[in-house]
């Protein structure tokens with residue numbers, strides 16, 4: 426690949442009174458360090474897609490997302506970095522005058538935005554909608570929402586290479602479950618995996634993940650109780666947790682995914698879910714660009 430963002434990845438060890446008391450080791454794989462606008466896991470999910478796009482002679486990437494989508498901004502960045510054009514099909518009709526920070530950044534990186542109604546957006550996997558997009562944008566390579574395809578699963582599997590062999594638990598946030606499935610497929614099956622779902626009612630995601638797995642290994646489970654009211658919802662308790670975590674450990678978390686995962690981990694440590702001697706590696710999947718929606722509440726500097 427022409428650009429290497431992965432050299433910046435590192436692991437931070439987290440230490441505090443509670444962890445010491447419970448005999449649990451916790452560290453964070455900092456995929457957020459890859460790039461401020463590219464969520465770490467999105468980069469891995471895009472890599473194999475970009476290879477396919479280039480190999481098939483495509484001249485642009487087209488993908489889908491909402492007005493705060495980390496996947497849209499990651500795609501805009503990656504397309505620009507590889508000299509490809511980019512089209513973002515955005516859910517909801519946003520006027521040019523009230524673009525979110527995310528969408529402004531996408532445009533600044535050269536992504537062409539096409540706004541579609543929520544009803545049309547719901548058709549984004551139908552062959553007639555995809556065909557009309559192919560006619561409108563010839564030579565484009567279409568990536569599903571969230572990078573949720575085979576290439577995305579394969580690319581996410583590479584994240585497993587960065588997980589130390591001493592880990593007994595790996596925890597990460599779950600949106601579509603593509604990243605989770607990719608890592609599960611590549612990680613030693615003895616290691617337990619916990620996925621923290623970011624939506625309300627995330628139980629259905631277990632089935633979606635199972636379909637993406639190459640193994641029937643059962644050393645994994647979803648934790649669905651820390652959604653704080655739903656996708657991208659937050660309350661003062663979550664914001665206070667983010668500020669406290671940053672103050673103690675100097676690790677910024679994002680409001681949609683990683684803060685809810687970390688809150689859940691601490692809750693489970695507190696309730697003795699993990700036996701003494703457990704070594705948890707949490708994956709910081711990035712997403713910090715999405716904090717622009719709550720930046721006035723965060724003490725991150």
Ligand SMILES: *Cc1c(COP(=O)(O)O)cnc(C)c1O
Nearest residue numbers: 495600601602603604710711712
């Ligand atoms: C998109 C995203 C996720 C979810 O990834 P999936 O592969 O869709 O499960 C998790 N964390 C962050 C920061 C993200 O941007």
